Amino acid sequence: MINIPKGTKDVLPSESYKWNEVERVVQVLRNKYNLHEIKTPMFEHTELFVRGVGNSTDIVNKEMYTFLDKGNRSITLKPEGTAGVARSFIENGLFNETLPLKVYYITPCFRYERPQAGRLRQHTQFGSEWFGVDSVEADAEILMLASDFYKSFGINPTVLINNLGCSECRKKYIQALKNFFEPQIKDMCPDCQKRFETNPLRILDCKVEECKAINKNAPVITDYLCDDCKNRFEELKKVLTEVGVNYKCDSMLVRGLDYYTNLIFEFVDEDKKLGQNALGGGGRYNNLVEELGGKPTPVVGFGIGIERLLLYLENKGIEIKNNQQLEVYVANATNNLIEIIKLTKVLRDNNISAEMNLTQRTLKAQFKYADKIKAKYVMVVGDDELNSNKFTIKNLEDGSQTQVDKQDLIKYFKG
Ligand SMILES: [Zn+2]
Ligand SMILES: [Zn+2]
Known part of the structure; x- marks a missing residue:
């Protein structure tokens, strides 16, 4: 691997x-x-x-x-x-x-x-x-x-x-830093010795203990502005x-x-x-x-x-809220594939997040899956539902079940 x-x-x-x-x-x-x-x-x-x-x-x-x-x-x-x-x-x-x-x-x-x-x-x-x-x-x-x-x-x-x-203040300050560090630079870390030549300002950034101790007494910029x-x-x-x-x-x-x-x-x-x-x-x-x-x-x-x-x-311990939630899981209890796909598409076309069954799972296993992915609703589509144009919708958050007419589906999910 x-x-x-x-x-x-x-x-x-x-x-x-x-x-x-x-x-x-x-x-x-x-x-x-x-x-x-x-x-x-x-x-x-x-x-x-x-x-x-x-x-x-x-x-x-x-x-x-x-x-x-x-x-x-x-x-x-x-x-x-x-x-x-x-x-x-x-x-x-x-x-x-x-x-x-x-x-x-x-x-x-x-x-x-x-x-x-x-x-x-x-x-x-x-x-x-x-x-x-x-x-x-x-x-x-x-x-x-x-x-x-x-x-x-x-x-x-x-x-x-x-x-x-x-740049004017800075020039004066850097000179003051040089004057301050010069007598003790030999006691500072090799990095600071280099910085003394290239950019003395950065000596103040040093995390080495000996340097930090010396830095405590260094001149401060506020006095040179x-x-x-x-x-x-x-x-x-x-x-x-x-x-x-x-x-x-x-x-x-x-x-x-x-x-x-x-x-x-x-x-x-x-x-x-x-x-x-x-x-x-x-x-x-x-x-x-x-x-x-x-x-x-x-x-x-x-x-x-x-x-x-x-x-x-x-x-x-501050949590970021997860705003992504699947609204409708379309459970499949029919062989009428085209109708299932079309129904799911209608939901999406109306800006409702929807997912349909893509597997050979049983209806029971589909409910389990919908629960796992934290879908809000499961809509069951079987031959009876397709014939009567009435769908059973289960709210997975509170367990309630409702019958909704096909033409009211969008209103139901959006409401
Ligand atoms: Zn200035
Ligand atoms: Zn240092």
């Missing part, structure tokens, strides 16, 4: 309704927020992610699925959703269309990670990116969108927010309070990707019992489009891992 590759997962028929519900929620938000879907390929030229995600990130250094195709091109399965969307925005000249452009996607992403709870080598992301706006309103709305998504599943995680400042950045962040906080987004400031939050500027955020659950629960995150990346060769265009967006969300809901 051939097994599923490590770090991947089947969505089985018995649980796919959860995915259908995620998609339904996204459709509802698409309408409410007037978003448009964008679909980009599963793989791109490796160069896109090296430039777009950043050379100093773990994703690019350790986790990408990169291979040479038969034409000797270096190809990478997309490790995240944003870079491909930004590439498409530039390549298709979407900056010439009406801005802001608000897009969303649900896409598989691929990262070679050590498989552990909630971390898969193929996972699915729901993301939204808003191009061509750089305002407090846009920052607030993108957080409201993500927050509405979570609320649709009955949860309200805290969003940690931080401000990495504009220019007045504009400071005021804007204050205004955002005011808006979030007004609209009921559950936020907390976290000056240690830096996130793993290189492209963030100004706002960054991460949705976390503070339920200590379930351990660390980063549910999704994002921020503003005003330099990304330019970095990839496009006209400078501000962007704000987020990505939410769907498998992780579903696992989290399960751990929390």
